[in-house]
Amino acid sequence: MEKAFTMDQTWLQCMNCGHRADLLEERKFRCPECGGLYDIEHNFKRLPVDLGDDSSGRKWSFKSLSSRYFRELFQARAGGAFNSFKPECVSGIWRYKEWIMPYLPEGQIVTLHEGNVPIVPAGKNLQAWVGDVELYIIMEGMTPTGSFKDFGGTVMMSIAKAAGIKAVCCASTGDTSAMAAAYAAAAGLACVVILPRGKVTPVQLAQPLVHGARVITLPGSFDDCMRVMQELVREYGIYPANSLNPSRIEGHQATVFQIAQRFNWNLPDWISVPVGNGSNCSSVGKALRLMKKFGFQAPTKILGCQSTAADPLSFPWFGGITLEKWKADYSPIKVGETSATAARIGDPVSRDKVMREILASHGAMQTAAERELNEAVAICGKDGHNVCPQTGMALAGVRNALKCGQIKAGERVIVVSTATGLKFGESAAANLKSNIINATDCKISTVAKIMEL
């Protein structure tokens, strides 16, 4: 099989020591020199050669590969989505192909038409609760598998297929296993999900099973499953679909590109994201740096939000911390209970990227107490929006950042909603039992009395 692209075009580069590796050959996604995380890098200078003409027939030289060129290209694709089934037109991720995976041949893209998600203004109740900011939510739960993971999944599975991978593997009780199973199915690859026996709910099992994944249960804890998965990657070359895989980050950048395009290429003051393993901070930061490279104004600061039950990356914020000091102060923590289960992580895989991007954007970290994040979810519900507890974390984080002056009154803030509340319905409902009224009989007069008619 001819390689989809060469290492001159797109490659892996260790964020610590600069070691390079081939994205299509790599299976372990840890630098063999220093153990660091990989970034994906592209040689954008070769873009005009490969892009050819745009739809208007104009020729573009490298010099003219400006912000205007991309604005027009992406707008044409969005507006032209009605006449084409090309990935660049049907997917809200691949619309930005030149910024995300420019040298992957179009025919190798695996897409479920993901990522054209609404960016909604805060409802009346939420606005009053958060305070004086111009607040929007990007609803990334409105995707094929119901979470933001699909933004990265479409890119990861396209690369896996192009790399000749036959099976992907993950240990996840939630959104990652759902995404991996669905996109593996779409790509025609096998998928194995490793789970702790007796410790997952039918809802958590449902999505991998529906998409034909093989589910292997172990008589142990979730940590045992993660350890076995990592050993399979190291010792057997199994392809990991988890957060280590940097192809996912490339796709998640579309969050920023969509926000930019939605506001006519004026980026907001802040983007607030929940932090679990840290892929959101990583991708938002990478995307902002890329847009600056192409001549856009990108003054956006990143607000990384954790729950107080799992806040290994939080620290007293004086504004003057350095990356070295933050890294030196970091240590994994033992996590407590929280309804934000997807972010219940004491030692985030992408912590180095989170620190790099928060500081590069002049952003900040925030925490949300359990009561606050649940309150945020309930208040969104009363505006008609059904969001997950992790979204609650990012919303409460904005409120707290405003209270303590990190966010200034009147600033524009976009919150990333990472999953639909449908996946967390039972826990949300458990807090709301007081709204259930039991009628003593089936008479209309009884019900009318309850309804105060």
Add this chain to the structure above:
Amino acid sequence: MEKAFTMDQTWLQCMNCGHRADLLEERKFRCPECGGLYDIEHNFKRLPVDLGDDSSGRKWSFKSLSSRYFRELFQARAGGAFNSFKPECVSGIWRYKEWIMPYLPEGQIVTLHEGNVPIVPAGKNLQAWVGDVELYIIMEGMTPTGSFKDFGGTVMMSIAKAAGIKAVCCASTGDTSAMAAAYAAAAGLACVVILPRGKVTPVQLAQPLVHGARVITLPGSFDDCMRVMQELVREYGIYPANSLNPSRIEGHQATVFQIAQRFNWNLPDWISVPVGNGSNCSSVGKALRLMKKFGFQAPTKILGCQSTAADPLSFPWFGGITLEKWKADYSPIKVGETSATAARIGDPVSRDKVMREILASHGAMQTAAERELNEAVAICGKDGHNVCPQTGMALAGVRNALKCGQIKAGERVIVVSTATGLKFGESAAANLKSNIINATDCKISTVAKIMEL
């Protein structure tokens, strides 16, 4: 309060006797003369007067209110969605405002940015299973509450608010209560959901509770709940959010308009819809008739699909049946068990509209056996798509219609997927337990052996 529109502009009209009523005054939605269902009618002749100029500054006269005028208007809104938060730009329903609720002032629209849903080509597995048709699925589960009901909900709740309603009510264990609660929240109205105590799952309870509805449970059956709800409508003037309310049908028409626009205004040979109470057949047929009125080619036939467990509208199909004969032969049935619970209805509310539209479109009815509809869901899953059992019914219906020659080889067919499979995950997973493999210990060698590495 000044009325949002007058009866000269938009009104209710009994589909049997022609009796007219005021959409903003009506509360019972049954013709007082003959008990018939209402259609909503609009005086489209007044459109140019109210529309003003289009964005290009051209003046349109009634004579020029042609298919081209609308194509350009709707395309401009879709392409311009990036610069505006107007309902016509953010909602895939209100994009077609002039065809759906032309005289409602824009400021009275209640929207959750619903309805910009993907229309995906059938995956490899599904295509092989269904056979030789050009097959697409419109994914109407990718909406704020996870089902197609939002298409109608945004219109119904806008009308309810414009009518000065304070509270809406429904008896529903599923998608309708979720939609009613979410849109009532968005509109700032109260919502009451009536449910049988002890007979609904936590998942079914979750959505109404999350959106702040009051849930009243009765010590009886679901039929008791429906009876009480209908009495509240009749005797206390409570506003019904159920299928009787014809405002919902207006919004559901956007299914057809989106399909048309997606294929550059070339409508398909068939649209296949699941039939429960019948709102999908009603709205698809109404939309096709409207498009013909405005000069479009609309040769699409409607395929109405039921499960064999609940098929009150099915009958041996000889092609020559008349509306009178079909109506005369109709009788309610006792339904059996089916995983397509949302269509488990023995006496569909909108049956008269279903019959009218199936015959007007020269369409057909089909049934799917329980095994077939579950198989269709599982096969979609293996292509990466997570659909509900009702979608399975509509997919299996296409397969059966192709087998018996109702649908011809090579015809283009769009299937309406009415909800995300996320809401039905547990039942789907129950059929797939054989894909779970229990490892005897946590050793990597054990897992590697299972994975045949």
